[in-house]
Amino acid sequence: MCKKKLFLVIIAFILPILLIFYHGTIDFSLISEWTKRLAELESNLEHYKSMYRIKQEDVIILSSFLGLLTNISINNTYFENLSSDTQHVIKNISNKLTAPSSVRLPSIQQSFLPHLIQDTDALRPAYLLSKGRKDVSIVLGIPSVKRIKQSYLISTLDNLLTNMNEEEQNETLIVVFIAETDFEYVQLVAKEIEIRFSHYVACGLIEILSPSPSYYPSWKNLKKTLNDPVERVKWRSKQNLDFAYMMAYSQSKGTFYVQLEDDILAKTGFITIIKNFALEKTVKKIPWFVLDFCQLGFIGKLFKSTDLSYLITYFQMFYNDQPVDWLLEHLIYTKICNWDKAMKACKAEKSKLWVHYKPSLFQHIGTTSSLKGKIQKLKDKQFGKINNFYPHSNLAAYVKTNIATYKSYTLEKAYKGDKTGNFEHPSDILDSNTTVEVAPLFSKNMTQNGGKNSDNFIVIGRFNKFGIAEGTIDKNIGLIKELRLHIHVDSENWIILSEVMIVGTQR
Known part of the structure; x- marks a missing residue:
């Protein structure tokens, strides 16, 4: 059956090529695509054959259990109630499995595990x-x-x-x-x-x-x-x-x-x-x-x-x-x-x-090995460099923070997208102790679900344990003059704010 299918696939592959030559032009991109598809089919066929062999092994194992069951219950009433054809098949399997000339190969479980x-x-x-x-x-x-x-x-x-x-x-x-x-x-x-x-x-x-x-x-x-x-x-x-x-x-x-x-x-x-x-x-x-x-x-x-x-x-x-x-x-x-x-x-x-x-x-990227006490700073030199951020253009804004910065990693650079990011410290993130807050351009006596602070900032979201904050802004708030990330308690980890990108609604 598999060979027949492969033969039909080969015919299906050759016919388009013949048609290409018949019309007097050669579409090499199409030939390349069909060649790749044929290679994929060959690989899939090899995989399915392998799975078929595994199923055959399952049948052999099932047969051995069936043989053992037959030896135990060959004289039982249950066996006698089976049809003569079924009894014949079971006896035939049992005789083959228990024949003196049968060779039993060791299994992984018996020998190594x-x-x-x-x-x-x-x-x-x-x-x-x-x-x-x-x-x-x-x-x-x-x-x-x-x-x-x-x-x-x-x-x-x-x-x-x-x-x-x-x-x-x-x-x-x-x-x-x-x-x-x-x-x-x-x-x-x-x-x-x-x-x-x-x-x-x-x-x-x-x-x-x-x-x-x-x-x-x-x-x-x-x-x-x-x-x-x-x-x-x-x-x-x-x-x-x-x-x-x-x-x-x-x-x-x-x-x-x-x-x-x-x-x-x-x-x-x-x-x-x-x-x-x-x-x-x-x-x-x-x-x-x-x-x-x-x-x-x-x-x-x-x-x-x-x-x-x-x-x-x-x-x-x-x-x-x-x-x-x-x-x-x-x-x-x-x-x-x-x-x-x-x-x-x-x-x-x-x-x-x-x-x-x-x-x-x-x-x-990891430095902390799963083996206690082992530090791994292995890097593949063939990998090259990748960008830590995607270039973007934020709205003009004044940015500030009262948190001490490390070296040249300032909030301004994160906002501009100049130099940010660190993949090797995934736990250095903002967590549930940090809220996302906005201050309306025009002060209004209103709150969202998160409440309103004494300094007229409204809570619109909170970070989760994955370092992600999601939320929606009530349209009644109107124009926003300031966005704030408010860290309420001291953090056990450093915080790496890798990128700030502001997307405004088109008006």
């Missing part, structure tokens, strides 16, 4: 928020863990969504994997995401899940490897299992999978760039295993979903032994390198399977 056998729900998510989106082009996997000082997750999601247009969002799935077993914390983070990105959760673009506590082994039984401290061994071992879980969940969702982290920035149009680069390799029949869109760690690594099984198995086998990015290196080395040749030849061969895209599409 035996603790999973103890709980039948070990692989069932403890928390899952999903609208069932599937058959997308690209799945973005974002693992997130609790950090001692500050979280970058919300700002990372905001950045990714901002840098995708509607078409890109429709062919993408963002999987947020909260890799914590504290269910109260998981619910808290999930609720923040659901509130902040309600539209994207509702349409299925963002999914949230967390693992069952029984998915993880007892960390007390870990072997100390690489002469690392016990805490570091636990940290990297857990990361390996987190990646394996997330990849296993995402494998059936889309054609390609991109591994990200919860403290990154992306460039505008990154989804289209990634997809076109992958399809370009498919069109040219260039074999690859990793397409790398960031030079740091495991950030921005793209895989075919059909290849994720290699990674999942490898991470589970050696989760206690090596960091996850080292395991990827070892896997590629095993697949491509010839032990009889020099390392230089190995690197040349490895570069064919591990293809780097330049300039980088992702940048690491």
Whole structure:
């Protein structure tokens, strides 16, 4: 059936090209578009074949259970009440499974993660928020863990969504994997995401899940490897299992999978760039295993979903032994390198399977690692610089503040858009202790829901925990002579007011 469909697709692809030549002109842009579409169909077909094989494995597993059930109840009344044809099928399956010549291959659970056998729900998510989106082009996997000082997750999601247009969002799935077993914390983070990105959760673009506590082994039984401290061994071992879980969940969702982290920035149009680069390799029949869109760690690594099984198995086998990015290196080395040749030849061969895209599409922004005491100031030099603000022209105004400024980061520059912004400190925001207030040009004896202050300022909004204030101004207020952000109590954090943009109503 699949081959027949592919044959029809090829015919559909060739006919427009023949028509183009028949009319005497060559539309190369149309040829390029059809070539890309054919490559996309080939990639999708490969993905569907992989999913079909997984379903076949499910049938085999079901058959084995059916065989066990038959052995137990072969003489039961229930079995005798089945039709003769059904009894014949069950006996045939049972005989094949129990034949002396049958070979039983070891499973991951038996050999490497035996603790999973103890709980039948070990692989069932403890928390899952999903609208069932599937058959997308690209799945973005974002693992997130609790950090001692500050979280970058919300700002990372905001950045990714901002840098995708509607078409890109429709062919993408963002999987947020909260890799914590504290269910109260998981619910808290999930609720923040659901509130902040309600539209994207509702349409299925963002999914949230967390693992069952029984998915993880007892960390007390870990072997100390690489002469690392016990805490570091636990940290990297857990990361390996987190990646394996997330990849296993995402494998059936889309054609390609991109591994990200919860403290990154992306460039505008990154989804289209990634997809076109992958399809370009498919069109040219260039074999690859990793397409790398960031030079740091495991950030921005793209895989075919059909290849994720290699990674999942490898991470589970050696989760206690090596960091996850080292395991990827070892896997590629095993697949491509010839032990009889020099390392230089190995690197040349490895570069064919591990293809780097330049300039980088992702940048690491976090400095507080999820590993206690670890400071990371890693930056991808291939990423380049991005603007911290969008140029704008505000109304002429006199701006002032009684808050001390830091160096040259003045309120005037924020208002003008000269020099602002800092992505690395997402918690340095205005919160619910700050209100947005306006002073009418003409004093009137009126209030809004927020009330009227003694100095004739009217409260029109309040910031939330995401640093966002929303509100409407009663039209009866009339013209406004002053806008004020009023911080009512001392803040535990610095405040980074990155940009001020005033848009007036056309009169």
